[in-house]
Amino acid sequence: MLASTTMALAWALLTLAGGAFAFYLAAIAATWHHVRRRPDRAPEASLPPVSLLKPLKGLEDSLDTNLRSFFTQDYPAPFELIFSATDARDPGLARARALAAEHPDVDARFVVSDASYGLNPKVANLAGALPHARYDLVHQSDANVRIPPRYLRDIVGEMLAARASMLTSPVIGVGEASRGAAMENLQLSAFIAPAMCLALHVARITCVCGKSMLFRRSELEQDFGGLGAVRNVLCEDFVLGERYKAAGRRLVLSVTPVENVNRDCGIDRFLERHGRWLKMRATLHAPAFVADILSNPVALAALAVLASGFDLTVTLAALTLTSAKAAADHLAVRLTRAPIAPRYAWLAPVKDLLLLPLWMSAVFGRTVTWRGQRLRFGKNTELVPLEAPSGPPAHLEQAPDPR
Secondary structure (H helix, E strand, C coil), X not given: CHHHHHHHHHHHHHHHHHHHHHHHHHHHHHHHHHHCCCCCCCCHHHCCCEEEEEECCCCCCCHHHHHHHHHCCCCCCCEEEEEEECCCCCHHHHHHHHHHHHCCCCEEEEEECCHHHCCCHHHHHHHHHHHHCCCCEEEEECCCEECCCCHHHHHHHHHHHHCCCEEECCEEEECXXXXXXXXXXXXXXXXXXXXXXXXXXXXXXXXXXXXXXXXXXXXXXXXXXXXXHHCCECCHHHHHHHHHHHCCCCEEECCCCEEEECCCCCHHHHHHHHHHHHHHHHHHCHHHHHHHHHCCHHHHHHHHHHHCCCCHHHHHHHHHHHHHHHHHHHHHHHCCCCCCXXXXXXXXXXXXXXXXXXXXXXXXXXXXXXXXXXXXXCHHHEEEECCCCXXXXXXXXXXXXXX
């Protein structure tokens, strides 16, 4: 009786795995459709000036190349770069100053932000930069993001033509030179980006990602409480997007992806980051959190093998499904970037298997250690400190301009 029950469970899990794979193929189709669209764009003569905010924290992978892609934007209107860090001695800030000296034709300024502004260090960093923006149209992006030369021209034209309040982009991972970085880039390019495209084209949901956000400063501050409204929220990008949608504002997912550069990180960083993200999703939207495991055919197939006691037929079916998913991963990657190097190809199913214990931990766990501080997630990723921060608070000041 027990054997028949466990075999029934195994086949049920295999059926779910097959459904998850079909769902994934739909996400790949949605990605193919999305990145090949030719959206309307506003005339170039009408494009307004833009302030680009770049919060910095240390030396990210390929930082010089990433930042240089913002200095060299082909944009027909004025734009400025505002670099911020919560420490005046931050090496990332020093690199940004050196690049500014190489590009004297680009308006670049440097700000030291108040680290004690809120529990979300990225928001605290941005809060120091935003008041120095000269222009109402603002683009924020992370230091590990790299963009093509026409990116600013394309996204501003796309947002204006759509008469939208906010624009975001699909995120892909590039630059891998280690196993951890390859896993990170596979997850971004073969899961996160397709999930964003599927949500848009099937459910009509625009998922906002803080890797690249274009918005109007006046609208954010007057209608949504500014950055102060999300200073203690970890997933501030998603929460802001939901507030814009609840207010009836239009959001746009650009057809142009941004590149999140991951080069040398270890597997431990991959596990830490995605463990944190899964805990965030568990507090943001329980159905979406459940959908995470139901959209992982490799994990479901592995559970089926365990439930069957390594039955040969179930194991062969699971291996076939796992191989098909790995091939589909690499197809998804090639829709938006160069293929993953062959030496990393085998990591696709390994990455999916590693996500299973992370998901199980997130079912009950709500505590993370982020940048040296232990925090607990409340509703909508509201952050609650579990211990008092050490050291005196920093104070907002403008760093001296090297020019």
